[in-house]
Amino acid sequence: MSESVGALQRLKKLGFQHGRYQSKFQVRYEPKTLATKRIRRGAPWESTFLRKSKGEKREIISRPWEYPMAAQNLSVILIQKRVRGMLCRGRQQVTMSRNAARARSPMQQFVAKGGSFSDERGFRIFVVTKLQAWFRMQRLRWRGTLERYPLYHIAALQIQYAWKTHCQHKLYQRQSGDPDSAMTRVDCAALCIQTNWKIYTHRRIFRYYRDLLTFRSTGDPARMLRAINPSEASLLDASMGAQVRFRLGGLAFPPTIYYKIYTRKPVCDLGSFSPKNYTVARQSAPVSHSHVKCQPGQSVHTTYIRVGNSYYRARQQSEDTRLWYRRLENNGWRSVTAKVLAEANADPIAQATATRQPINGFHYSKLVRQQDRERVRRHKKRLWMQKLYAEGLLTAAGRPEKDEEDQTDTQPPMLFDVVFEDENWEAEAEEMFRWASALDYDKYVDNWYGLGRTAATDDDLA
Structure with missing residues (x-):
């Protein structure tokens, strides 16, 4: 008993000298290496013993009389580590055995659902349904992952886009004049098939978009707008006679569907009876006493200030009216479908039409405004007819190159592609006359404004 007590006292003394109460750390100056290092005898112990290598840990545990406290703590940590790993492996084996016991064959599941062993057709349907459900589950999981992280779409x-650019670059290289980049017959045939297929698909896409906008003055505008822009659908009132027009546009193919809200009846808002611009602060400043002329919209008037029995004249600048009667409607053409991770107002056409300034020179008389609209309409009609006849009817017919030497320049050009020496020249001329007579600008404008337009909010949709 006395020997064991003496051994414990010696261990306690060693612990006070070289154990946990040793606060001085030894700095390692030797470079790090993958080889196992031996403990340097006589050096003070480092408390961060978990950073030791396996060889150092093994030597500390095998010689506990040198570093008793470190050996005890390190042995406890290693024992806990081994026991924790054993418990985790045992728990996993138990779980796997339970799952294996619970697993049933497809036939057993079919019988548990109310089937029988002799029903082969029902068992096949059951297996197919299980496979479809599993495949649908995998698709939904993958779709949920994609929707959770929109970066996958980008x-x-x-x-x-990079692959398309690479293919176009290779195609341009093949079409160049280099002998090494000459296209083979197989490549030419593939290119021809791809071009024709692209033409076919583009036509089908355009016809699909075109057929979407064939309605005329039909459909509830509030209901259509509720599916596009629910925040503004509630603002449409029956008394304003609002209509929604749809058009195709955009800078790329396939085209984008744009919409715009029009009102047939006058709308009374703040800008109709107050000319001020409430979006900016009041712009007024003291008048300049220089001889510089006032800018348009800035008026200066004289006021008299009484001080006792004396009157002083002062020039005071009134409020700046340069921004009056100028307002932005913010009702341009907006796209129906926005791109991924992009706002609807980020479209270039929507930005250009939303910031468009209203027509200047607004006259108070309705008669003058009607005359101005009629003048603008006649001007547009004149430009339309000039472009039509200049590029279509009044262009000279092309002549063969082999007859250029025989014919002289004094021969007048042909205005119509009608051969009068032919026996059927009367039918061709009649067809040309009917085509020219159908060129009615007013009818064309009415057809254009009525296309893709919904009914008004005050119309009877029943």
Whole structure:
């Protein structure tokens, strides 16, 4: 008993000298290496013993009389580590055995659902249904992952754009004059098939978009707008006679559907009876006493200030009216479908039409405004007819190159592609006359304004 007590006292003394109460750390100056290092005898112990290598840990545990406290703590940590790993492996084996016991064959599941062993057709349907459900579950999981992280869509678009650019670059290289880049017959045939297929698909896409806008003055505008822009659909009132027009546009193919809200009846708002611009602060400043002329919209008047029995004249500048009667409607053409991770107002056409300034020179008389609209309409009609006849009817017919030497320049050009020496020249001339007679500008404008337009909010939709 006395020997064991003496051994414990010696261990306690060693612990006070070289154990946990040793606060001085030894700095390692030797470089790090993958080889196992031996403990340097006589050096004070470092408390961060978990950073030791396996060889150092093994030597500390095998010689506990040198570093008793470190050996005890390190042995406890290693024992806990081994026990924790054993418990985790045992728990996993138990879980796997339970799952294996619970697993049933498809036939057992079919029988548990109310089937029988002799029903082969029902068992096949049951297995097919299980496979479809599993495949649908995988698709929904993948779709949920994609929707949770929208970066996948952007990455896919970038990859497609890069691949398309690479293919176009290779195609341009093949079409160049280099002998090494000459296209083979197989490549020419593939290019021809791709071109024709692209033409076919583009036509089908355009016809699909075109057929979407064939309605005329039909449909509830509030209901259509509720599916596009619910925040503004509630603002449409029956008394304003609002209509929604749809058009095709955009800078790329396939085209984008744009919409705009029109009002047939006058709308009374703040800008109709107050000319001020409430979006900016009041712009007024003291008048300048220089001889510089006032700018348009800035008026200066004289006021008299009484001080006692004396009157002083002062020039005071009134409020700046340069921004009066100028307002932005913010009702341009907006796209129906926005791009991924992009706002609807980010479209270039929407920005250009939203910031368009209203027509200047607004006259108070309705008669004068009607005359101005009629003048603008006649001007547009004149430009339309000039362009039509200059590029279509009044262009000279092309002549063959082999007859250029025989014919002289004094021969008048042909205005119509009608051969009068032919026996059927009367039918061709009649067809040309009917085509020219159908060129009615007013009818064309009415047809254009009525296309893709919904009914008004005050119309009877029943």
